[in-house]
Amino acid sequence: MNTSAASPASVARPPLKALDDALAELLACAKPLAGQETVSTFDADGRVLAQDVVSALQVPPEDNSAMDGYAVRSTELADEGVVLKVSQRIPAGSTGSTLEPGTVARIFTGAPIPEGADAVVMQEDCQPLPDREGFVRIQQLPRPGQWIRRAGEDVRRGATVLSKGERLTPAALGLAASIGMDVLQVAARPRVALFSTGDELVMPGEVAPVQMRPGAIYNSNRFFLRALLLRLGCEVSDLGIVPDQREATLAALRNASQNHDLILTSGGVSVGEEDHIKPAVQQLGSLDLWQIAMKPGKPFAYGRVGSAHFMGLPGNPVSSFLTFLLLVQPFLLRLQGVVDVAPRSIAVPAHFTLAKGDRRREFLRVRRNAAGGLELFANQSSGVLTSAVWGDGVVDNPAGQTIAHGDIVRFIAFSEWLA
Numbered sequence: 001m002n003t004s005a006a007s008p009a010s011v012a013r014p015p016l017k018a019l020d021d022a023l024a025e026l027l028a029c030a031k032p033l034a035g036q037e038t039v040s041t042f043d044a045d046g047r048v049l050a051q052d053v054v055s056a057l058q059v060p061p062e063d064n065s066a067m068d069g070y071a072v073r074s075t076e077l078a079d080e081g082v083v084l085k086v087s088q089r090i091p092a093g094s095t096g097s098t099l100e101p102g103t104v105a106r107i108f109t110g111a112p113i114p115e116g117a118d119a120v121v122m123q124e125d126c127q128p129l130p131d132r133e134g135f136v137r138i139q140q141l142p143r144p145g146q147w148i149r150r151a152g153e154d155v156r157r158g159a160t161v162l163s164k165g166e167r168l169t170p171a172a173l174g175l176a177a178s179i180g181m182d183v184l185q186v187a188a189r190p191r192v193a194l195f196s197t198g199d200e201l202v203m204p205g206e207v208a209p210v211q212m213r214p215g216a217i218y219n220s221n222r223f224f225l226r227a228l229l230l231r232l233g234c235e236v237s238d239l240g241i242v243p244d245q246r247e248a249t250l251a252a253l254r255n256a257s258q259n260h261d262l263i264l265t266s267g268g269v270s271v272g273e274e275d276h277i278k279p280a281v282q283q284l285g286s287l288d289l290w291q292i293a294m295k296p297g298k299p300f301a302y303g304r305v306g307s308a309h310f311m312g313l314p315g316n317p318v319s320s321f322l323t324f325l326l327l328v329q330p331f332l333l334r335l336q337g338v339v340d341v342a343p344r345s346i347a348v349p350a351h352f353t354l355a356k357g358d359r360r361r362e363f364l365r366v367r368r369n370a371a372g373g374l375e376l377f378a379n380q381s382s383g384v385l386t387s388a389v390w391g392d393g394v395v396d397n398p399a400g401q402t403i404a405h406g407d408i409v410r411f412i413a414f415s416e417w418l419a
């Protein structure tokens with residue numbers, strides 16, 4: 001039987017893969033990297049904790065004053081305007097002694113509450129007496145416990161303040177420091193080899209805009225992919241532009257598979273004869289080429305070359321950008337041991353209409369307006385990078401879903417996503 005004569009028209013379109021299924025498959029392959037590093041807490045912003053951080057002390061260490069004022073025995077203050085002797089002075093960093101009955105202690109923010117005192121009256125509610133030095137008039141009757149920060153109210157001794165798999169933020173560094181951690185144990189940085197494919201690509205700086213030959217475009221993907229990788233704590237080997245040739249692609253892949261955890265490419269993942277990624281990765285390792293039901297996006301490749309993971313992104317800039325955020329970023333976070341890798345979407349009203357929903361799940365570039373609604377960028381083409389700069393996030397719109405003005409949609413903010 002002759003099977004070679006099938007006409008292109010009879011070739012079925014490959015079925016689309018749901019984005020969630022693609023992500024689940026990728027994450028199943030993302031075994032956290034074995035390596036760990038001890039880094040100074042100063043340098044740990046954005047890194048992922050490889051160990052729980054447990055507190056050996058309580059914070060605050062003892063009850064202390066939340067105000068500059070006077071520490072009092074609240075039961076002794078029956079009437080507003082009572083005049084009492086100031087028996088001691090306790091600045092932050094020193095400790096007082098037991099408060100003598102019938103007296104108050106001058107106290108400052110952060111200073112330990114002396115034994116016997118059970119409230120602080122802020123200095124704005126007290127009046128030193130000019131004619132009686134060492135005495136003060138208490139103008140306000142305090143509630144017991146007023147303006148006292150309780151020992152351990154922030155952190156209890158033995159508490160896990162930060163967990164393994166958590167990505168460190170500036171506030172987390174402060175919290176770690178507050179319990180005395182000068183160094184932190186973090187996951188190794190993923191080593192990523194990055195290259196762009198495409199004979200049309202030219203690097204900015206190599207050819208002036210007015211001298212660009214017909215058909216040439218500047219390599220924009222390289223810039224945002226590199227920046228996105230660096231933000232995720234990766235060590236990036238930028239291997240530049242690889243021409244659309246089998247041998248060059250093989251050589252680049254062989255080189256990149258040494259000493260890298262991930263090889264990331266953009267372009268060349270379709271199945272045209274100018275697309276060399278698929279056969280080259282298959283020759284050296286293994287590769288699945290997926291058609292993902294997302295827009296922009298669609299072609300996406302995952303495979304292995306030697307011990308390195310391989311991911312091939314589509315060439316169209318907005319497709320490349322969004323498939324990175326939706327698939328590569330969660331993968332790289334998981335390599336570092338992050339548990340919660342999904343971006344957070346929130347419900348926001350649309351201040352635009354979408355007359356026809358795409359048959360694929362669509363990520364619409366939108367911008368929040370001052371009224372708390374979302375506006376749509378007019379040109380949603382996968383080549384229009386302006387949309388991703390104008391926009392401050394995307395609407396995650398289910399397949400086939402139309403949108404009317406005022407409909408509540410799911411919004412993912414770039415400010416949170418591009419962490």
Ligand code: AMP
Binds near residue numbers: 200316
């Ligand atoms: P490809 O996926 O290689 O078929 O490329 C799809 C489209 O994306 C083509 O219009 C390419 O010129 C464009 N493209 C591919 N790589 C890049 C890149 N690094 N920067 C900007 N555009 C690109």
Ligand code: MG
Binds near residue numbers: 274
């Ligand atoms: Mg190409």
